[in-house]
Amino acid sequence: MANTAPKTDVLQGTLDLMVLRTLEALGPSHGYTVAGRIEQISNGAVQLNMGTLYPALMRLEQRGFIRGDWGVTENNRRARFYRLTAAGRRQLVAETAEWERMAAIMQSLLHQQS
Amino acid sequence: MPTLREWFSRLWHTFHRSRRDADLEDELRAHLALAEDDARGRGVASDDARRVAVLQVGPLAPALDAMRDQRRLPWMADFGVDLRRACRTLVHQPGFAATAVLSLALGIGANTAIVSVVSGVLLRPLPFPQPDEIVQVSVMNASDPRLPAQYVTGADLAAWRTHARSVRALAAYLVTSRTLQDGVEPERLAVVETQAPLFVTLGTHAAVGRTLREDDAPDAAVISASLWQRHFSSDPTIVGHRLTLDGQSFTIVGVMPAGFQFPYPRGASADLWSLDNGATTDVWVPWSRQLSDQGRVDSVVGRRQPGASIDAARAELTTIADGLVAGRRVNVVPLGDVVAGHVRLPLLVLLGASGLVLLTACANVANLLLARAASRAHETAVRAALGASRWRLVRQHVAEGLVLSSAGSMCGLLVAVMAMPPLVALADSYLPRATDIGLDWRVLAVLASVCLAAGVVFGIVPDARIDLGRDMKSGERGSTPHGRVRDGLVVAEVALAFALLVGAGLLLRTFVNLRHAPSGFDVAGVLTAHIAVADADESAAIEARVSSIPGVQAAGFVSLLPLQESGWSGRFAIDGRDGMGSAEFRYVTPGYFRAMDIPVMRGRTFTTADRAGAALAIVVNEAFVRQYLPDVDPVGRVLHDRGEIVGVVGDVRQVSLDESSMPEIYYPVAQNFAQLSSVGSTLVVRSDQPFPRLADAIRAAVRDVNPHQSTFRVESMADVVAASMGDRTLYVSLLGIFAIIGTAVAAAGVHAVIAYLVATRTREIGIRLALGATTADVRRLIMSRGAALVAVGLATGGIAALLLTRFLQGVLFGVTATDPLTFAGVAALLALVGLAASVGPAERAARVDPALTMRTE
Numbered sequence: 001m002a003n004t005a006p007k008t009d010v011l012q013g014t015l016d017l018m019v020l021r022t023l024e025a026l027g028p029s030h031g032y033t034v035a036g037r038i039e040q041i042s043n044g045a046v047q048l049n050m051g052t053l054y055p056a057l058m059r060l061e062q063r064g065f066i067r068g069d070w071g072v073t074e075n076n077r078r079a080r081f082y083r084l085t086a087a088g089r090r091q092l093v094a095e096t097a098e099w100e101r102m103a104a105i106m107q108s109l110l111h112q113q114s
Numbered sequence: 115m116p117t118l119r120e121w122f123s124r125l126w127h128t129f130h131r132s133r134r135d136a137d138l139e140d141e142l143r144a145h146l147a148l149a150e151d152d153a154r155g156r157g158v159a160s161d162d163a164r165r166v167a168v169l170q171v172g173p174l175a176p177a178l179d180a181m182r183d184q185r186r187l188p189w190m191a192d193f194g195v196d197l198r199r200a201c202r203t204l205v206h207q208p209g210f211a212a213t214a215v216l217s218l219a220l221g222i223g224a225n226t227a228i229v230s231v232v233s234g235v236l237l238r239p240l241p242f243p244q245p246d247e248i249v250q251v252s253v254m255n256a257s258d259p260r261l262p263a264q265y266v267t268g269a270d271l272a273a274w275r276t277h278a279r280s281v282r283a284l285a286a287y288l289v290t291s292r293t294l295q296d297g298v299e300p301e302r303l304a305v306v307e308t309q310a311p312l313f314v315t316l317g318t319h320a321a322v323g324r325t326l327r328e329d330d331a332p333d334a335a336v337i338s339a340s341l342w343q344r345h346f347s348s349d350p351t352i353v354g355h356r357l358t359l360d361g362q363s364f365t366i367v368g369v370m371p372a373g374f375q376f377p378y379p380r381g382a383s384a385d386l387w388s389l390d391n392g393a394t395t396d397v398w399v400p401w402s403r404q405l406s407d408q409g410r411v412d413s414v415v416g417r418r419q420p421g422a423s424i425d426a427a428r429a430e431l432t433t434i435a436d437g438l439v440a441g442r443r444v445n446v447v448p449l450g451d452v453v454a455g456h457v458r459l460p461l462l463v464l465l466g467a468s469g470l471v472l473l474t475a476c477a478n479v480a481n482l483l484l485a486r487a488a489s490r491a492h493e494t495a496v497r498a499a500l501g502a503s504r505w506r507l508v509r510q511h512v513a514e515g516l517v518l519s520s521a522g523s524m525c526g527l528l529v530a531v532m533a534m535p536p537l538v539a540l541a542d543s544y545l546p547r548a549t550d551i552g553l554d555w556r557v558l559a560v561l562a563s564v565c566l567a568a569g570v571v572f573g574i575v576p577d578a579r580i581d582l583g584r585d586m587k588s589g590e591r592g593s594t595p596h597g598r599v600r601d602g603l604v605v606a607e608v609a610l611a612f613a614l615l616v617g618a619g620l621l622l623r624t625f626v627n628l629r630h631a632p633s634g635f636d637v638a639g640v641l642t643a644h645i646a647v648a649d650a651d652e653s654a655a656i657e658a659r660v661s662s663i664p665g666v667q668a669a670g671f672v673s674l675l676p677l678q679e680s681g682w683s684g685r686f687a688i689d690g691r692d693g694m695g696s697a698e699f700r701y702v703t704p705g706y707f708r709a710m711d712i713p714v715m716r717g718r719t720f721t722t723a724d725r726a727g728a729a730l731a732i733v734v735n736e737a738f739v740r741q742y743l744p745d746v747d748p749v750g751r752v753l754h755d756r757g758e759i760v761g762v763v764g765d766v767r768q769v770s771l772d773e774s775s776m777p778e779i780y781y782p783v784a785q786n787f788a789q790l791s792s793v794g795s796t797l798v799v800r801s802d803q804p805f806p807r808l809a810d811a812i813r814a815a816v817r818d819v820n821p822h823q824s825t826f827r828v829e830s831m832a833d834v835v836a837a838s839m840g841d842r843t844l845y846v847s848l849l850g851i852f853a854i855i856g857t858a859v860a861a862a863g864v865h866a867v868i869a870y871l872v873a874t875r876t877r878e879i880g881i882r883l884a885l886g887a888t889t890a891d892v893r894r895l896i897m898s899r900g901a902a903l904v905a906v907g908l909a910t911g912g913i914a915a916l917l918l919t920r921f922l923q924g925v926l927f928g929v930t931a932t933d934p935l936t937f938a939g940v941a942a943l944l945a946l947v948g949l950a951a952s953v954g955p956a957e958r959a960a961r962v963d964p965a966l967t968m969r970t971e
Contacts, residue, residue, distance in 0.1 A: 031141065032148040035171070049172025050142055055184040062123035062184075075151065079144045 015056050016065075017099060018046070020092040023066060023084050030071075030079035031057060057082060065091050124187045138181045142174050196513035204517060210486065211518065213866065214479045217859045218522025218565055221468075221475030223529025224852060226558045227537055228468040230530075232461050234551035235454050235541070240378060243317035244417075248449040249281065249427065251414040253435060253442050266414050269407040273434050280422035280430045281446070285312035286401065286411040289377060292359040293646055293824070294396075296345065300824045302646070303341070304394065305359060306376065309401040315415050316376060323353040323368030325398075332400050335364035339372035341396040357397070360646070364399060377413070378453045378546070415449065424448065453546050459924050460845045461545075466921070467614055467852045472561070474610045474856045476568050478863045479522070481603040483515060483573065485870040488597075508574055515573030516566060523562035530558060544841040600870075601903060604863045608907025609914050611853070611860035612944055616915040618853035619936040620922055620929055621846040627928030628839055634766035634775065635676065636711035639667075640831035641808050642675060643797045645816060645823060650726065650787040652820060653795065657703050659815045665803040670705030671783055671795045675831075676766045677838035686779065687754040688742060695742050697734075697777040698768050701786055701795075707733075707763055709798040710831075717749040717761030724782040730757030731782060736765050738777035757781070770838050772927040798831070805830055845925065857947060860907075865951040868900045872955040879959050880967030889960040896959045900952025907948070908941050915940075 022037050023029065029037075034057075035048045060066045065088035071081040084092070149167035158166050168174075204211040239245045251274075253266050266286075275284055286309040294301045313325035313336075325336055335357055346352050357364045375394055405411065418427055424446055431444040447455070487494075494507055534553050542548035647653040653671050660669040674682060685694045704720040706712075715736060724731040732753060739748045739762055751759045756779070765775035783795075801808055809828045816825050836843075872879070879892055919931040929936070 030144070030148075032145050032171075035145075036152075047170075049170075050145055050174065050177035051172050051180045054138075054142065054145075054177055055180045058181055058184045059120065062120040064119050073148070077144055077147055077151075078140070079148070080141045 015052070016060060017095045019056060019060060020065060020084065020088055020095070023082060024089070024092060028081045028083035030073065030081050032079070034082070060088070124185065125190070133185065135178070135182065138185070139178055142177055145171060146174060193509060193513065196510045197517060199510065200514040200517045204514065210482055213862045214482050214518045215521045215525055217475035217478045217862065218519060219525030219529050220855045220859070221472035222523055222526025222558070222561045222565060223533060224468045224855065225472050225561055226526065226530035226554065227533045228464055229557040230534065230554040231537065231541060231545070231551050232465050233554050233557070235545055235547045236458060236461060238550050240450055240453065241373060245450060246448065247418045247420065248315065249416055249418050249424070249446045250449055250452045251281070251284070251416055251431060252445045254445050266411040267407060268405040268409045268411060269438050270435050271405070271411050271414065273438060274431055277434050278430055280419055280427040281416040282419060283311050283315040284414055284416040285309055285315045286414050287312055287377070288401070288412040289395070291646070294345070295358045295361070302644070302826045303359070303396040305397045305399060306395050307401050308398055309405070312376070312398070312415070315417050318370065318374055320368035321371040322350065323366070325368055326400060330367070330400050332402060333364045334367045334400060336368045336370060336398040337366055338370055338374065338394070338396045340394070342369045359397065373549070378449065457545055457841065460841065463617070463922060463925065464845065464848055467617060467849050470610045470614050471852050471856050474607050474859045476565065477603045477607045477610070478859050479518060480568065481600050481863055482866055483518070484600050485866060487511065489870065489874065512570050512573035515569030519565040519569030523565055526562070527558055540844050544844045600867055604867050604903050605907040605910055607860040607863040608904055608944060608948065609911035611856040612908060612911025612940060613915040613918050614853040614856040615940040615944065616919055616936055617922060618846070618849045619940050620919060620926055620931065620933060621842070621849050623929045623933065623936060624925070624927045625839070625842055625846045628771045628842065631767070631771040631928070633676065633771060633835065634712060634764050637831040637835055639800050639802055640709065641799045641801070641805055641812070641828065642831055642834060643799070643809070643812055643828040644826040645795060645797050647671070647795050648820070648823070650784045652823070653703055653783055654722070655819045656797065656816055657705050659819050660797065660799055660812055661705060663801070663811045663815060666799055666801040668705045668708035669797060669799040670707070670709045671703040671797055672706050673701040673795055675796050675798070675834055676768055677770060677835060678768070686756050689752040689754055695777070697738055697779045699779055699781065701781045701783050703783045706798060709800045711800070712766060713764040715762045715764060717759070719761050719763065720782040725784040728785070730785055731760045732757040733761045733763055733780040734759055735763055735775060735778040737775045738779065741777050753779070771835070857944065861947050861951040864900060864903060864948050865954065867903065868896060868952045869955040869958070871899060872896060872959045876962055877967055879962045880964040883962060884964040892960045892962070893956045896956035897949065897952050900948060904945055904948030908944060911944070912937065912941070
């Protein structure tokens with residue numbers, strides 16, 4: 001765990017933000033919808049397999065940002081539906097701001113005139 | 115960064131399985147199913163849909179694993195398994211586990227109990243506001259502080275109050291005893307006469323009503339919460355009620371809060387006023403006498419100004435007192451030291467001893483764990499070779515250390531909880547502030563954590579030395595890594611036990627010496643009873659009436675029995691000589707010397723002819739003659755205003771058996787009743803009658819003389835002597851217990867090491883036997899190993915004891931701290947114990963069957 005921390009940390013943070021934002025946009029949804037939406041928005045660039053997505057969902061749930069409950073999909077399959085909690089909304093606002101700040105910094109760094 | 119909440123959630127799920135594996139799997143299967151639906155929707159053939167879905171969203175099993183890991187703290191769950199396994203292995207080795215747990219339990223329990231006592235008695239501040247500021251002020255002879263009869267005078271007090279800047283709120287007090295006559299049964303109470311502003315000095319307010327004020331009438335009284343409860347049923351309208359003490363009526367102005375005590379009880383054995391309810395004060399009244407400039411002020415307390423040091427206060431008060439009468443030194447002592455100073459050394463000795471016990475216990479557990487690790491070196495090496503990570507192996511051994519030390523700590527708590535009540539009961543009789551003693555949970559927590567840490571360390575240490583190559587070689591199963599460390603630990607255990615035993619032995623010898631110390635009187639058949647006689651005639655009448663009881667050989671009154679913490683002393687001048695001397699004063703009736711069997715060395719003792727109006731007669735002791743009249747015949751000498759010496763009697767120990775007799779003057783009660791009445795009086799009766807019957811006869815005789823007179827606290831003189839040694843009894847028994855525990859633990863250590871030695875060398879022993887060694891040879895081989903360990907332990911322990919016993923010097927009597935007899939005795943005892951501990955394993959070695967051993971190898 002510890003030796004791969006730096007790389008995963010960045011990815012984790014990004015993934016968490018993606019999931020939170022998607023849940024905000026879609027409302028309560030199950031994992032498959034979330035993954036599909038992210039894939040669709042990214043034009044197929046981000047393909048989440050289950051081994052990445054579900055630990056992330058579990059982590060977010062453990063942190064109290066989302067809540068999952070069993071429900072039934074439109075075509076009658078049982079699935080676990082996740083929705084944002086109040087803490088999740090606050091976290092989303094904070095992380096979005098942080099991400100934009102970081103992106104702005106990177107932007108100016110990469111495109112600075114020499 | 116994982117949030118705290120995530121940690122808690124994972125920690126929770128480590129021990130609770132609320133989202134089950136099946137639930138996780140359901141979720142993943144649903145995901146797969148949705149992907150399959152999609153694939154079919156895109157036109158993929160039904161048979162292929164599953165494969166395409168898996169390709170798209172990934173395989174199920176690794177995802178499930180990842181979720182499981184995220185769900186809990188996996189290493190902690192594993193550790194739970196380790197702990198369970200550790201418990202199982204330890205249960206299968208009950209001897210090993212019991213030894214380790216028991217040693218830790220005794221070590222932790224004993225230490226918790228003793229440290230709780232020390233913190234209650236020595237460390238906790240006295241229950242007054244800013245207790246550090248309160249000081250006791252006394253005056254000593256500048257040349258020799260041991261000389262008595264230097265006292266604070268009214269003039270000193272007045273001068274200090276006017277001039278002293280370092281000490282304020284100086285208050286004088288005097289402890290007396292009086293009989294409360296309001297109840298059904300008369301009750302003897304400790305009554306403190308105080309000169310305001312005692313309550314200002316102490317800073318304590320009354321719980322009901324108010325405390326004493328400077329302008330109070332002489333009949334005002336403040337009572338204790340205990341008396342308020344006992345006699346007035348906690349009547350809230352108590353203020354204004356009357357209280358009759360020795361026929362004098364007082365008006366109650368207030369009740370002190372529960373637990374308030376002043377003077378703070380020192381836990382001294384028998385006390386001056388010898389009360390039924392222990393040495394606690396129940397009534398505080400204003401000072402009854404006019405305080406003259408030369409008048410004696412018994413005790414003085416004051417408050418040090420914040421910022422003024424004890425030394426500064428001492429110097430300033432000395433300077434002021436010196437201006438009045440030269441040659442005196444003022445002593446200023448914090449009240450806490452007055453209360454508990456006399457028990458500091460013995461308690462610290464006990465604390466040290468219990469620390470040694472804990473060390474021995476820890477050494478023993480370390481030793482056992484190392485021995486185990488060594489015997490499992492092979493197993494460990496195999497597991498390492500099969501791929502167990504070092505971390506994994508360490509964890510398992512740490513788990514065992516933890517299980518042992520937590521079991522030990524828990525049993526230690528049990529020991530402490532069980533030991534506290536009897537300990538407090540013991541301490542209550544002999545130690546000050548026993549009511550402040552409570553189980554100190556912080557101590558227990560600290561000790562338990564230390565032991566847990568030790569358990570972890572000794573779980574880890576053996577693993578640091580795993581050597582695959584060496585440990586794997588099957589023939590080397592008998593290799594003994596850490597052999598030296600383990601021998602060292604056993605040596606240390608024996609050495610610690612030696613030091614403990616020597617300490618206990620020295621105290622025991624002190625105790626025996628004290629028992630046989632010349633007290634100066636004979637206790638056999640002597641009964642004492644406290645009677646507050648009304649006048650000299652009554653004391654004479656009671657003495658005569660009691661003497662006529664059949665079987666009574668002699669009876670007499672004394673103002674204060676010997677062997678008391680407190681004393682009564684004064685100054686005198688010998689006619690025809692310069693300067694003043696000082697001596698203990700005792701007021702006695704003629705029968706006293708015969709009743710106590712105090713020998714007359716010269717002249718005579720008192721007779722009924724030494725009555726009021728006759729020539730003043732006094733009797734002195736030999737110490738008096740040695741100090742003040744060594745060169746002449748003392749009989750016939752006159753002490754100015756005090757009387758003519760008519761006789762010399764043998765020395766009696768006044769304070770305690772280990773303090774030599776001080777010069778003493780005996781006065782006849784008949785000529786000095788005024789003094790006697792302020793001290794109290796004790797009837798001493800020598801007879802050949804059994805005590806219960808004699809006590810009844812004495813009570814009846816006293817009632818014959820005065821039906822209203824009561825007899826308090828009847829006890830044998832032997833009990834008085836025993837009480838004067840009470841604190842020693844406490845110390846010697848506790849140190850004895852510690853020494854026994856230490857010895858037992860050390861014996862267990864020796865046994866464990868030798869038994870281990872035999873177990874690992876079974877094959878070698880088998881070969882020896884096969885090659886013709888006799889069983890005696892084998893026994894000798896094993897025993898000599900035990901003997902060697904014990905011998906080194908004894909040598910080390912001897913040196914350690916020599917270094918440690920010097921701290922005992924202050925509490926020893928009649929024996930030096932390096933007493934060769936004690937050292938030799940202890941060495942012999944420990945050698946025996948050590949050899950006895952090796953006998954079992956040696957026998958097992960001798961019974962080894964060579965054929966069987968060789969075959970199994």
